[in-house]
Amino acid sequence: MDLTKEHARKVYHAMVRARLLEAKFSSLYKAGKIVGGVYLGRGQEAVSASIGARLEQGKDIFAPLIRDQAGRTAFGEEILDATRTYLGSVKGPMKARDGNIHRGRPKEGVVAMISHLGSSLSVLGGMLKARQLQGKLDGCVGATCIGDGATSTGAFHEGLNYVAVEKLPVVVVVADNQFAYSTPNSKQYACDDLIDRAKGYGVAGHSVDGTDTLACATVIGQAIDSARNGAGPQMVVAKLLRLSGHGEHDDGSYIPEEIRTSHYGRDCMDVGKQQLLERGWLTEEELADWEESAKQEVQLAVTTAQKEDEPDPYKEDWCALARGSYRNW
Amino acid sequence: MSVTYIDAIRDAQYKALETDETVFIYGQDIGGFGGAFKATKGLQEKWPDRVLDSPISEDAMVGMAIGAAIEGMRPIIEMQFADFSSVGFNQIVNNAATHFYRTGVPIPITIRMPSGGTPGSGPFHSQSIEAIYSHYPGCIVLTPATVSDAYHMLLEGIAMDDPVIYCEHKFLYRWLKSDNYDGDGIRLPIGKARITRPGKHATVVTYSAMVHEAVRAAEMLQAEGWEIEVVDLRSVKPLDTDTVIASVARTGRLLAVGEAFPWGGVTAEIVARVVKEGFHLLDAPPMRLNAKDTPIPYHPKLWAAHRPTPESISHALKQLLAY
Numbered sequence: 001m002d003l004t005k006e007h008a009r010k011v012y013h014a015m016v017r018a019r020l021l022e023a024k025f026s027s028l029y030k031a032g033k034i035v036g037g038v039y040l041g042r043g044q045e046a047v048s049a050s051i052g053a054r055l056e057q058g059k060d061i062f063a064p065l066i067r068d069q070a071g072r073t074a075f076g077e078e079i080l081d082a083t084r085t086y087l088g089s090v091k092g093p094m095k096a097r098d099g100n101i102h103r104g105r106p107k108e109g110v111v112a113m114i115s116h117l118g119s120s121l122s123v124l125g126g127m128l129k130a131r132q133l134q135g136k137l138d139g140c141v142g143a144t145c146i147g148d149g150a151t152s153t154g155a156f157h158e159g160l161n162y163v164a165v166e167k168l169p170v171v172v173v174v175a176d177n178q179f180a181y182s183t184p185n186s187k188q189y190a191c192d193d194l195i196d197r198a199k200g201y202g203v204a205g206h207s208v209d210g211t212d213t214l215a216c217a218t219v220i221g222q223a224i225d226s227a228r229n230g231a232g233p234q235m236v237v238a239k240l241l242r243l244s245g246h247g248e249h250d251d252g253s254y255i256p257e258e259i260r261t262s263h264y265g266r267d268c269m270d271v272g273k274q275q276l277l278e279r280g281w282l283t284e285e286e287l288a289d290w291e292e293s294a295k296q297e298v299q300l301a302v303t304t305a306q307k308e309d310e311p312d313p314y315k316e317d318w319c320a321l322a323r324g325s326y327r328n329w
Numbered sequence: 330m331s332v333t334y335i336d337a338i339r340d341a342q343y344k345a346l347e348t349d350e351t352v353f354i355y356g357q358d359i360g361g362f363g364g365a366f367k368a369t370k371g372l373q374e375k376w377p378d379r380v381l382d383s384p385i386s387e388d389a390m391v392g393m394a395i396g397a398a399i400e401g402m403r404p405i406i407e408m409q410f411a412d413f414s415s416v417g418f419n420q421i422v423n424n425a426a427t428h429f430y431r432t433g434v435p436i437p438i439t440i441r442m443p444s445g446g447t448p449g450s451g452p453f454h455s456q457s458i459e460a461i462y463s464h465y466p467g468c469i470v471l472t473p474a475t476v477s478d479a480y481h482m483l484l485e486g487i488a489m490d491d492p493v494i495y496c497e498h499k500f501l502y503r504w505l506k507s508d509n510y511d512g513d514g515i516r517l518p519i520g521k522a523r524i525t526r527p528g529k530h531a532t533v534v535t536y537s538a539m540v541h542e543a544v545r546a547a548e549m550l551q552a553e554g555w556e557i558e559v560v561d562l563r564s565v566k567p568l569d570t571d572t573v574i575a576s577v578a579r580t581g582r583l584l585a586v587g588e589a590f591p592w593g594g595v596t597a598e599i600v601a602r603v604v605k606e607g608f609h610l611l612d613a614p615p616m617r618l619n620a621k622d623t624p625i626p627y628h629p630k631l632w633a634a635h636r637p638t639p640e641s642i643s644h645a646l647k648q649l650l651a652y
Contacts, residue, residue: 098431106399106434114427116419122389123424126396126404133353133378133402155419158389165384320426320466322435322490 001225003218005281011053011217012272012282014074015045017294019269021079022069024298025086029248033306034086036099041067043243044175046213046268049074050220051143051173061127063111063120063144066101067175067242071145077110083301089308096311117150121159121172128168141228143171148188149180151197160233164202169227171234172203173220175210177242178264182254195237203233210240211264213272241265335502337480337510338368338441342405345487346376349403352487353379355390356407356441365409366443366502387417394438395425403437403487411442411496412456425492426467435490439483445498445538445588446636448629455625455632457537457587460594462494463566470494470566471519474540476505477512478563485519498538505541522569524576528558531582531649534573534599536562539586539637546642555650565595573599574607581612582649588636591619613652618645 022040029038041048044067052074055062062075084092085103093103104112111120124142131137150156163170174194178185198205208219223234241264245252276282345352360382363370373380383390394404408414428436446455463470469491473479486493525540526547533543540561547557560576577583583603585596596617603615620636
């Protein structure tokens with residue numbers, strides 16, 4: 001694909017909105033207004049938004065992981081969905097039964113992740129396989145994002161092998177952010193580069209600098225287009241650095257200074273801004289407008305969610321089964 | 330003309346495929362080969378797109394089924410042996426079983442688990458793991474003991490909107506026969522236990538293949554004048570506490586029998602419920618009899634002594650009756 005101005009702006013706009021939303025979540029967490037945890041996509045927005053922006057809401061499937069606020073936003077998830085879930089509003093998609101990044105709307109193409117990494121890949125494959133059986137697969141794509149750590153799980157291996165065997169239109173984007181919680185990737189994998197694995201799985205492989213916003217938009221966009229056009233599963237490995245701790249409870253102080261100041265320590269927000277300004281695809285004034293309206297959108301979402309009801313344990317039906325009449329089993 | 334327990338499983342799947350186009354079967358070697366136990370024999374020939382071979386990936390098999398269920402399908406997953414479901418355990422208990430509670434989207438999948446011991450099968454092809462899946466919220470766990478139940482409960486399970494763990498006992502596959510799928514003519518819904526054999530001196534509560542061992546034990550004791558009631562739970566989750574309590578009310582004595590390992594599990598749950606809700610009905614301390622607390626041994630002589638037998642059940646009953 002040739003990267004268009006419109007697509008690049010779509011990617012970057014989602015990045016701006018996600019970064020500001022997550023900054024708010026971080027503040028709310030530190031103020032004790034969010035319990036459990038806050039997991040940021042800081043530094044991974046270009047990768048994530050490049051996925052969501054190339055998928056079509058209502059047609060494609062997205063299985064985000066914990067650092068995919070930007071991808072969710074680009075795919076069309078309402079900022080209120082995230083805010084309600086983090087703040088525990090009963091009006092959120094999980095009705096406060098699950099929190100933070102575990103949200104999803106499976107019937108609308110957003111898989112609700114569980115914490116067991118790699119598990120969403122086969123679920124995504126099953127959704128696409130079902131559409132194939134129903135004769136509704138044509139032109140659909142499913143994409144998921146995953147970290148370097150998750151590539152070590154059995155679920156990831158089984159899932160990727162499965163979608164490869166079935167030649168399903170899946171794009172797996174690995175954000176190789178160099179640390180899985182505190183574990184450096186030297187303790188995570190032994191191959192030179194995770195992209196080496198693509199050949200072993202029999203899927204197409206693409207490498208990209210995850211800090212280079214327009215390169216991400218191009219390479220990930222191409223991978224999604226290829227899958228959509230029948231080229232089978234695609235694996236993208238984006239090299240970057242997580243610009244935060246694992247969650248906001250973690251200061252990430254184990255990340256060495258030389259890595260922070262390396263090429264991959266740069267912020268894709270700065271890179272993307274520079275790239276768009278240089279091409280004349282965005283002006284400083286437009287960016288200021290985007291930021292201002294995003295801040296207002298975030299503030300409105302927070303005040304809305306904070307005014308909404310918390311769950312009432314006395315009204316909860318305490319039934320895990322869809323067939324509620326069996327609740328007293 | 331007679332049908333076996335494995336015929337029931339195969340024919341129920343045939344009927345499900347025939348009547349509901351959202352049903353498909355996914356598992357290892359189930360296509361042209363017809364499955365390790367031939368439970369899907371000939372089905373791929375008739376429905377080539379809906380009887381699908383999987384790689385040896387139990388985690389991905391269940392994950393795939395969850396995804397397909399989200400999209401409106403009703404997958405049946407065949408685990409080659411229940412023992413191997415441990416590899417797919419995470420997807421079952423953390424993904425499928427939590428999904429409706431978390432998202433409001435039900436996951437109507439049925440996971441067939443060839444369970445229980447057969448001589449010579451050893452530690453990894455013999456397990457009874459119904460209690461593990463019953464422990465987690467969000468699953469239904471079926472343990473049919475008769476040909477009729479094997480047929481009808483599989484069809485009912487497939488029609489349910491929740492994840493169903495269908496524990497089919499391998500020992501019964503070809504040994505257990507019936508004239509047809511009507512059984513005794515009384516169709517019980519899932520969640521209702523059956524009084525397999527009425528009695529008045531003691532109650533044995535059990536399920537799956539152990540129902541037949543318990544009936545043999547009851548026959549042995551009949552010669553000595555004891556009338557033993559045998560309750561077949563049919564499903565361990567839901568667990569029909571009412572029928573169990575009603576039986577204990579008649580007999581005053583309870584022995585819970587299971588083929589699974591002895592720590593915790595279904596028999597412990599039965600005893601706990603009876604003690605809590607029917608303590609005043611008991612004339613003797615309730616007893617449990619399970620397999621031994623070791624891996625399931627290979628040698629047929631060790632295996633036969635590892636699980637409850639008619640002899641060990643009748644021995645336990647004599648202790649119970651002597652109290």
